[in-house]
Amino acid sequence: MKKKDFLLSLEEIVEVDPNTLTGSEDLEELEGWDSLGVVGFIAMIDENFEITLPARKISNCRTVDDLVALLGTKVST
Numbered sequence: 001m002k003k004k005d006f007l008l009s010l011e012e013i014v015e016v017d018p019n020t021l022t023g024s025e026d027l028e029e030l031e032g033w034d035s036l037g038v039v040g041f042i043a044m045i046d047e048n049f050e051i052t053l054p055a056r057k058i059s060n061c062r063t064v065d066d067l068v069a070l071l072g073t074k075v076s077t
Helices: 003-014 035-049 055-059 064-070
Strands: none
Touching (some): 003 035, 003 064, 035 055, 055 064
16 A cells, blocks of 8 residues: 555544544544544555554554554555
């Protein structure tokens, strides 16, 4: 998956306008990054990548780019 497509999917989950996320955003500042946002993120990566990430790894993320980094080579530029 391209990073642009990942960001578009995440924008839907956290309910921000399309093409607004760049990666440097602080997750705590995104209004939609709450428990439902995390569940939506987990569902999205399960559906698109068929992987399950430990909750601890997700909770350690501070920025959108940290979430991208969790997926390693599965998200390309």
